[in-house]
Amino acid sequence: MTTETPDRIEDLAGPSGFGDLYARVQRFYAHQMQLFDLHDADGWAATFTEDAVFSVPTLDEPVRGRPGLVANVLRNRRRQEDGGEQHRHWIGMLDVRTGADGVLHTRCYALVHATPRGGDSRLLRVCVMEDELVRDGGEWQTRRRVVTRDDLA
Numbered sequence: 001m002t003t004e005t006p007d008r009i010e011d012l013a014g015p016s017g018f019g020d021l022y023a024r025v026q027r028f029y030a031h032q033m034q035l036f037d038l039h040d041a042d043g044w045a046a047t048f049t050e051d052a053v054f055s056v057p058t059l060d061e062p063v064r065g066r067p068g069l070v071a072n073v074l075r076n077r078r079r080q081e082d083g084g085e086q087h088r089h090w091i092g093m094l095d096v097r098t099g100a101d102g103v104l105h106t107r108c109y110a111l112v113h114a115t116p117r118g119g120d121s122r123l124l125r126v127c128v129m130e131d132e133l134v135r136d137g138g139e140w141q142t143r144r145r146v147v148t149r150d151d152l153a
Contacts, residue, residue, distance in 0.1 A: 021096070022094075022096055024140070025094065025096050025104065025106065025133070025140065026091075026094060028047070028133070028140045029091045029094070029108070030091075031047070032044065032047045032142070033089045033090075033091060035047065036073065036076075036089060037086075037087065037088050037089055039073055039074070039076070039077040040073075041069075041070040041071075041073035041074050041077075042070060044069065044070075044073055045066040045067075045069040045070045045073070046066070047140075047141060047142060048066060048069055048141055048142045048143070048145075049134065049136065049141045049142070049143045050065060050066055051064070051065060051143075052064070052065065052066070052069065052141075052142055052143055052144065052145070053143075053144045053145070054068070054069060054072070054142075054144075054145045055145065055146045055147065056145075056147040057147065057148065057149050057152050059072070083116075084116055084117045085114045085115060085116050085117075086114070086115045086117075087112055087113065087114050087115075087124065088112070088113045088115070088121075089110055089111070089112055089113075090110070090111045090112075090113065091108050091109070091110055091129070092108060092109050092111070093108055093109045094106060094107075094108040095107045095108065102134070102135070103132050103133065103134055103143070104131075104132070104133040104134075104140070105130075105131070105132060105133075106129075106130065106131045106132075106133060107128065107129070107130045107131075108128070108129050109126065109127070109128060109129075110125075110126075110127040110128070110129040110147065111123060111125070111126055111127070112124045112125040112126075112127065125149055125150075125151070126149070126150040126151070127147050127148060127149050127150065128147070128148045128150075129145065129146075129147050130145070130146045130147075131143075131144065131145045131146075132144040132145075
């Protein structure tokens with residue numbers, strides 16, 4: 001795997017500038033979260049690097065690599081099916097910063113909504129999500145994700 005790591009924001013953002021880069025990162029997250037909520041395990045895992053690290057408080061240890069990411073989505077699907085709920089993730093208040101190494105460092109709020117079959121939706125969790133995004137083949141991928149929950153902080 002070769003990872004592109006431009007050093008300047010202009011190289012990352014292109015001629016349209018930071019606003020265009022920000023919109024592309026928002027689009028990346030919208031696509032990634034929809035894949036997760038649809039339980040498209042392979043599609044979601046493909047939005048991460050091969051050696052990605054995924055750390056969430058619902059797991060005892062960080063997940064490492066795409067096979068572990070696939071297993072995580074399948075585990076979530078089973079839990080939701082067993083519980084009769086659908087979960088949806090909403091990302092907001094996104095902050096995007098560039099590192100000298102061309103990596104994007106993002107921080108945002110992630111709200112998880114749960115809807116039981118035939119019932120009303122409720123806010124299940126309020127989290128902070130911090131990522132490192134890298135470009136590979138012209139596409140953004142998550143290299144590292146750390147999620148913290150407000151109720152456990």
